[in-house]
Amino acid sequence: MAPIKAALLGFGTVGQGVYEALKTHREQLQNVLGKEVVIEGILVKDRSKKRELDEHVLITTDFDEILNIDGLEVVFEAIVGEEPGFTYLSRALDKGCHVITANKVMFAKHGRSLLDKAEALGRYVGYEATTAGGTPIIRSISQLLQVNEIHAVEAILNGTSNYILTNMREKGLPFHDVLVSAQELGYAEADPASDIEGHDAFYKLMILSELSFGETPKWEDVERKGITEVTREQISVFKDWGYKVKHLARIRRDRDQFISSVKPVLVDADHPLYGVEDVQNAITVETSLAGKVTVQGAGAGRLPTASAMVEDLTYVLQPQPVTRKKKTEQHADNNSESTDFTTVGEYVVIGSSVSFHGTDDVQILKQEIKEEHVFLLIECQVSTATLLKENPELAVYEVAGKEKNKKVEQEQKDVLLKKVTNL
Ligand SMILES: NC(=O)C1=CN([C@@H]2O[C@H](COP(=O)(O)OP(=O)(O)OC[C@H]3O[C@@H](n4cnc5c(N)ncnc54)[C@H](OP(=O)(O)O)[C@@H]3O)[C@@H](O)[C@H]2O)C=CC1
């Protein structure tokens, strides 16, 4: 039987992983698909690099040569950046191919357009590898949670950041050394600023938002912060207090409004993502019927990412019926916050000096002085924490899952805001 002809765009960490996985799992694929899958062509940027490839494989820097492969059915994309990836995949769909991508920057920006085009052409787009590496979250949401309404997603979505934070805490290693190790292991992006500044997790969160809610918040409204300001001294105090710093990507839809952020947050042992370490990613989806569902797995690296792309191959060639989530109206929540109540949360505030001038509504729950810094665990209103975060002298970390509604008189709120501004 004639084999399924495929092409690979990119032959770096991910591209090589796909090439290897197709060879090592040839038999398994043949059992599922009834045919062999053969890579016929590979697109690269630098043709002079030495590559270990079967003789018949076309290696080229010219995308037209890829598209001209006779009988090409599938294009895997694992190159870097929004372009030329988007143009190449659009053209591959126009040519009648199914496409499978790992490129989240491109997919966060153009995923909807590619999915629309594929639908119109009767082709399929696999994008499992764009989000959380080898963790099957795209398939879980799109195929297993079609009837459930999704209320919120809370996740660790960047393997490099989680690997750095884990190794700083467990081995006391300096930030930079662990980043270099993440690069050597193939976890980091070509420009690792994307990982450590939170852009990568942000793109993945936007892909999950589109999948879960049929829309995203305005991108500029999402609070985004990376892990570059997390110090070993902070991690050590947090550890003594029973917390870990995790880079969390969170989105909640509440009465047609999104509350969304990507930032380092403290979690305690009760939090579902507390035990997610090293390059692991995990995603907790809060649903209307199933409650909280968590999926965990390797978030980056050659074979886990290749796994997602090869699994996608079975999906694009044997698609299951899936309805894409449409933007839906949310029903008003009867438990919605009354004006008499205000939301309070727990925060760790760190500075060379921190004082609250006897403000009643800031409860100090714990304190410690370490080297040059005062560490305070406080309970205060969310609005107060927002003000504290604006103070460049302070580092403020939210403790995840500690928000609650508390009765506070309006006058108290005003007094508190004035006092905190005077810090
Ligand atoms: N690394 C990981 O764990 C994961 C990565 N991803 C995503 O997968 C994609 C690839 O990542 P990764 O393999 O790590 O990256 P690498 O930097 O290791 O490899 C990139 C590959 O793309 C090729 N390439 C880059 N630009 C072009 C271009 N304009 N035209 C043709 N080829 C090009 C390069 O060619 P050459 O070899 O000639 O330099 C190289 O082979 C990225 O979008 C990344 O975000 C997704 C999930 C996990």
Ligand SMILES: N[C@@H](CC=O)C(=O)O
């Ligand atoms: N650089 C990314 C790779 C996978 O998407 C990460 O570290 O998570």
